[in-house]
Every structure is written in structure tokens, then in C-alpha cells.
Amino acid sequence: MAHMRSGALLTQVLSLTLLTWAAEDYDYYTWQADNVQSGHFHAKQPQCVDIPADLRLCHSVGYKRMRLPNLLEHESMQEVRQQAGSWVPLLAKRCHSNTQVFLCSLFAPVCLDQPIFPCRSLCEAVRNSCAPVMETYGFPWPEMLQCHKFPNDNDLCIPEQFAGQQVAPTPASEVCPPCDSELKTDTILDHFCASDFALKMKIKEVKKERNDRKVIAAQKKWKVLKAGELRRKDQKKLVLRIRNGADCTCAQLDSLEGSFLIMGRRVGQQMLLTTIHKWDKKSKELKFAIKRMKSHRCPIFHTVFQ
Structure with a gap:
């Protein structure tokens, strides 16, 4: 079996894994003796574990088992859950068809005898499509995902899916990112x-205003569900911006009647709008979400985007 995990056969297995997402057919339980990855020493030997159902970023990626520690040096599943959970909102934006492939190759790498990193071209394709969406929320492309760190395409690495093919953009690409969220x-x-x-x-x-859209709150017509970075002086005249949102569509703002669920972030002196929903009293999903907000435990979002 050890000979089957090397050379050309490993490449063949990886190709099958990537193109058909059938990695569950190739469970590897033994690993190389060394425990040094990317120049970092890990106290734990690499192991093959099930991708848990609550690892929402990668549970649906197409294979069932992952390597731990992962390729971002997370040694415990708790740490993987915490950090990976922060990326779920970006995945929901569908900014690139390979976003989940790229992120899960790092957060939940497929179980092979040696770690296989994403190709540089895969990183660049996802970055070029998703970085503008992240910028809408005031996040730069993070240092830990700088594409020059990943191998060239002629090395053994995870390639871009649909490479060389024209992938039709989704209609959501014309919608302002904060306005493109399911009421779930x-x-x-x-x-x-x-x-x-x-x-x-x-x-x-x-x-x-120039490339942005400004949403101006009606005074004394709101309820704070999460205060966070919102200060008292902000509440006197709250203006939220949809960055680069002057020309994209936002159906929620076609009519300003009624109330809205508004979420946002402070970036410097600006308050950015991150999500907007009409406050639908009949929505069971909204009602349940508001109820759960009081006790919901969030991942540490800001530690990911550094």
C-alpha cells in the first residue's frame, strides 16, 4: 500500500480526488514519520479525521475525511471550526466557482500521504474574483492567503477547476454583496x-456619493440587536455605506417603507453596510434567527482577515 501512495499513482489518485470529489474512496490512516510541515513543528502527528457536520465551510465539499493538523497549522478541530466559520459568508456570495475548493484545500485538506497545497493559479483566480467582494466589507485579502506562497502549476498541487473554460457569471454578480443574502x-x-x-x-x-451608496437611518426608529463597535455618537446620525455600491442593484432599497434588519462594520471613520433584509414579521427564519442571536456563539471573525 505504501508504494501505491507515491509517484505517478499519487498524482492519479489526487486527480481523481479533485475532478470527481471521490476522496472517501481513498482513506489513508498511516502517515510519514516526520511531523514538520512548511518549516513548522507540530506536536501532534498528522491524522485522518472525519469532516464534522458543523464545519459548514467544508462539510459539503465532496469528500468525507480531512488531514489534521491542516495546512494553515490549526492543530485542533475546535480551532479549525472557529477559523473556518468566519469564511462561510464569503462562500455564500458565490464570488468564484472555486472558492470552496481553494479554502477547503487549506482548512480541511484531503487525506493523502503528503500535504497537497492549492496551485498558485487557483489562489489567483479566487482572489481576483473574491477580493473585491471582501473589499466591500472593508477586509483586504489576508496575508495568510498571499498567492505567491503557493506552488506553481507545474508542481503537484490542486489546480483550478474548469480551468480554460468560460464559466458564466451568476445573476448575483450584479447585486450589491450586502443585498445578496438569503433570508435563512x-x-x-x-x-x-x-x-x-x-x-x-x-x-x-x-x-x-461617487462610487458608494449611502443609507441614512431614520432617527429614533431602531432597536440595537448587537452593539459591537456602534458608539453613542454614531447613533445621533447613522450613515452606512455600501462600498462601490452606486451602480449595483439592491432590491431591498427599492422601497424604504417598513423596518429593516441592518448589519454593519466600522472601518476607520466609516460605517459599512454588510447585510440588509426587509423586516418580514411573517418570516419564521427571521424570527428564529433573532431569537438565537441572544445565545449564539460566534467564531472569532477578525482573526481570519489579517
Whole structure:
């Protein structure tokens, strides 16, 4: 069996794993003796473990087992859950068809005898499509995912899926990212965790300013669900921006009647709008999400985007 995990056969197995997502057919339980990865020493020997159902970023990736420690040097499943959970909102934005492939190759690497990193071209493709979405929320592309750190395509690495093919953009690409979220409990809670503050509020008016869209809150017409970085002086005249949102569509803002669920982040002196939903009293998903906000335990979102 050890000979089957080397050379050309390993490449063949990896190719099958990546192209058909059938990694569950190739469970490896023994590992090389060394425990040094990428120049870092790990106290624990690498092991093959089940991808837990609550690892939402990667549970649906297409294979069932992952290598731990992973390729981001997370040694415990608790740490993997905490850090990976912060990326679920980005995955929901569908900014690139390979986002989950790329992120899970690092957070939940497939079980092979040696670690297989994503190719540089895969990183660049995802970064080029998703970095603008992250910028909308005030996050730069993180240092830990700088593409020059990953191997060239002629090395053994995970390639871009659909490479060389024209992938049709989804209609959601024309929607402002904060306006493109499902009114589902889990999705609402993901964005709740990713935001500094959350409010139930009415909107006075919406204006365009250069490339941004400004959402101006109606005074004394709100309820604070999560205070976070929201200060008292901010509440006197709250203006939220949709960065680069002047020309994208936002159906929620077509009518300003009624109340809205608004979530946002402070970035410097600006308050960025991260999520907006109409406050639908009949929505069981919204009602359940609001109830769960009081006790929901969020991952440490800000530690990921550094």
C-alpha cells in the first residue's frame, strides 16, 4: 500500500480526488514519520479525521475525511471550526466557482500521504474574483492567503477547476454583496457574527456619493440587536455605506417603507453596510434567527482577515 501512495499513482489518485470529489474512496490512516510541515513543528502527528457536520465551510465539499493538523497549522478541530466559520459568508456570495475548493484545500485538506497545497493559479483566480467582494466589507485579502506562497502549476498541487473554460457569471454578480443574502436562519447568523453591529431600523433616505451608496437611518426608529463597535455618537446620525455600491442593484432599497434588519462594520471613520433584509414579521427564519442571536456563539471573525 505504501508504494501505491507515491509517484505517478499519487498524482492519479489526487486527480481523481479533485475532478470527481471521490476522496472517501481513498482513506489513508498511516502517515510519514516526520511531523514538520512548511518549516513548522507540530506536536501532534498528522491524522485522518472525519469532516464534522458543523464545519459548514467544508462539510459539503465532496469528500468525507480531512488531514489534521491542516495546512494553515490549526492543530485542533475546535480551532479549525472557529477559523473556518468566519469564511462561510464569503462562500455564500458565490464570488468564484472555486472558492470552496481553494479554502477547503487549506482548512480541511484531503487525506493523502503528503500535504497537497492549492496551485498558485487557483489562489489567483479566487482572489481576483473574491477580493473585491471582501473589499466591500472593508477586509483586504489576508496575508495568510498571499498567492505567491503557493506552488506553481507545474508542481503537484490542486489546480483550478474548469480551468480554460468560460464559466458564466451568476445573476448575483450584479447585486450589491450586502443585498445578496438569503433570508435563512443560518445565513443571517453567519452575517451577524461577521458584523460589528446589528440593528432593526427604519431608513430615512438613500443617496449616491461617487462610487458608494449611502443609507441614512431614520432617527429614533431602531432597536440595537448587537452593539459591537456602534458608539453613542454614531447613533445621533447613522450613515452606512455600501462600498462601490452606486451602480449595483439592491432590491431591498427599492422601497424604504417598513423596518429593516441592518448589519454593519466600522472601518476607520466609516460605517459599512454588510447585510440588509426587509423586516418580514411573517418570516419564521427571521424570527428564529433573532431569537438565537441572544445565545449564539460566534467564531472569532477578525482573526481570519489579517
